[in-house]
Amino acid sequence: MQLWQGRFQKALDPKTNDFNSSVSFDSRMYKEDIDGSMAHAAMLCAQGIISAEDQVQIAQGLGGIRAEIENGTLEIDPNAEDIHTFIEGELTARIGAAGKRLHTARSRNDQVALDIRLYLRHTCDAVYAQLTELIEVLCKKAEQYADAVMPGYTHMQRAQPITFGHHLMAYTEMLLRDKERLADAKKRMNVSPLGACALAGTTYPTDREMTAHDLGFDGAMQNSLDSVSDRDFCIELASALSILMVHLSRFSEEIVLWCSWEFKFVELDDAFSTGSSIMPQKKNPDIAELIRGKSGRVFGDLTTLLTMMKGLPLAYNKDMQEDKEAIFDAFDTVNMCLTAFIPMLDTMTALPENMRKAAAGGFINATDCADYLVSKGLPFRDAYKATGELVALCIRKGLTLETLPLTEYTAVCDLFDEGVYAAIDLDKCVRGRTSLGGPAPENVRKQIERVRALNR
Numbered sequence: 001m002q003l004w005q006g007r008f009q010k011a012l013d014p015k016t017n018d019f020n021s022s023v024s025f026d027s028r029m030y031k032e033d034i035d036g037s038m039a040h041a042a043m044l045c046a047q048g049i050i051s052a053e054d055q056v057q058i059a060q061g062l063g064g065i066r067a068e069i070e071n072g073t074l075e076i077d078p079n080a081e082d083i084h085t086f087i088e089g090e091l092t093a094r095i096g097a098a099g100k101r102l103h104t105a106r107s108r109n110d111q112v113a114l115d116i117r118l119y120l121r122h123t124c125d126a127v128y129a130q131l132t133e134l135i136e137v138l139c140k141k142a143e144q145y146a147d148a149v150m151p152g153y154t155h156m157q158r159a160q161p162i163t164f165g166h167h168l169m170a171y172t173e174m175l176l177r178d179k180e181r182l183a184d185a186k187k188r189m190n191v192s193p194l195g196a197c198a199l200a201g202t203t204y205p206t207d208r209e210m211t212a213h214d215l216g217f218d219g220a221m222q223n224s225l226d227s228v229s230d231r232d233f234c235i236e237l238a239s240a241l242s243i244l245m246v247h248l249s250r251f252s253e254e255i256v257l258w259c260s261w262e263f264k265f266v267e268l269d270d271a272f273s274t275g276s277s278i279m280p281q282k283k284n285p286d287i288a289e290l291i292r293g294k295s296g297r298v299f300g301d302l303t304t305l306l307t308m309m310k311g312l313p314l315a316y317n318k319d320m321q322e323d324k325e326a327i328f329d330a331f332d333t334v335n336m337c338l339t340a341f342i343p344m345l346d347t348m349t350a351l352p353e354n355m356r357k358a359a360a361g362g363f364i365n366a367t368d369c370a371d372y373l374v375s376k377g378l379p380f381r382d383a384y385k386a387t388g389e390l391v392a393l394c395i396r397k398g399l400t401l402e403t404l405p406l407t408e409y410t411a412v413c414d415l416f417d418e419g420v421y422a423a424i425d426l427d428k429c430v431r432g433r434t435s436l437g438g439p440a441p442e443n444v445r446k447q448i449e450r451v452r453a454l455n456r
């Protein structure tokens with residue numbers, strides 16, 4: 001059934017109908033569509049626009065449709081124009097005239113804008129809950145490895161000593177911001193467009209605040225044109241999800257590196273690794289790679305939404321039907337990525353001995369060596385230069401700062417004494433980094449406490 005009977009002599013060309021139809025991707029909003037229609041019918045009745053008998057019939061009819069979709073006895077017609085058309089048609093087939101009254105003082109334009117908002121509220125909550133779980137997994141691991149010294153990197157060059165726990169906790173900060181962004185976007189999304197009708201409201205005495213309240217919104221949108229034209233919330237959410245995917249992708253990249261024999265800082269559980277079809281020795285971090293790869297999809301979804309909206313005059317344009325595949329894909333992708341990422345991380349084993357070996361070989365205590373000279377009264381720039389000469393010397397001799405004899409130290413700068421070896425001890429170097437946010441294990445434990453409190 002097409003909704004525009006009357007004006008037209010012919011049905012839509014079948015292939016064009018396929019092109020025009022959105023039911024293949026908007027049928028997942030059937031529950032929200034029914035919730036919206038029930039609230040709308042209750043309002044129409046409360047305002048005396050439809051009779052109480054009609055409202056009862058509509059509510060019962062919609063309830064039956066929902067139950068039958070859920071138990072599989074009612075199949076959603078793949079040729080329907082969209083889920084809104086399908087449900088209204090089905091309702092009318094069941095209850096007749098009352099079904100035809102449901103669409104009084106409403107349009108599919110405000111209806112679809114409503115349904116997406118209702119639907120995305122759930123998906124936001126689901127991703128939010130996954131992030132909470134991921135942050136807790138990270139806190140648990142960070143606790144376990146708060147003392148595991150590893151090299152921190154800049155330019156992918158060993159730079160200064162940190163701990164694995166500290167490194168993991170950096171990601172919890174990003175993920176907390178991701179949660180905040182989602183919650184914030186959700187708050188702005190949580191206003192009701194229902195009752196804006198096609199674009200210009202209605203002459204019926206509707207109560208938009210009533211439907212907004214009944215559907216759990218914080219209020220009704222205040223301009224009827226904006227109500228049906230706005231997809232900012234899709235763009236905001238896709239953007240928040242894109243930033244989240246940047247974080248998952250960077251993390252995945254690190255895991256891929258850490259799994260390599262060049263690093264071997266971690267070992268993934270067999271349940272989250274794959275083998276090669278030809279090379280028997282291989283154990284590949286496919287899941288991490290796939291997450292890194294899938295970030296591109298989500299950025300693509302954001303670009304789709306921005307591009308789709310940027311040239312649209314007010315109010316509704318059919319271009320906007322493209323919003324759903326993009327934003328649903330973004331949420332589906334993030335959800336799938338997190339579903340694999342969380343247990344992969346949870347079952348990942350760290351190899352602290354290898355981290356320490358890398359830390360010991362990388363001159364990452366050179367800054368501490370220079371700081372030692374500063375403590376003896378040398379200006380930092382001079383201390384930096386003297387330490388640089390020592391590092392060059394070590395490289396020539398195949399030594400480290402720990403194994404370089406004191407005579408070599410004093411030959412470069414006579415302020416050195418035996419105390420330098422304690423000053424450049426890796427554990428001490430980490431323990432001393434107690435500045436706010438620094439990697440000292442006691443700091444990291446405080447960070448974990450703080451993050452856990454924020455993650456409730």
Ligand code: ARG
Pocket residue numbers: 022026081082108109112316318320321322
């Ligand atoms: N399937 C449409 C969409 O997803 C519903 C709104 C259609 N409105 C219209 N006037 N054609 O955007």
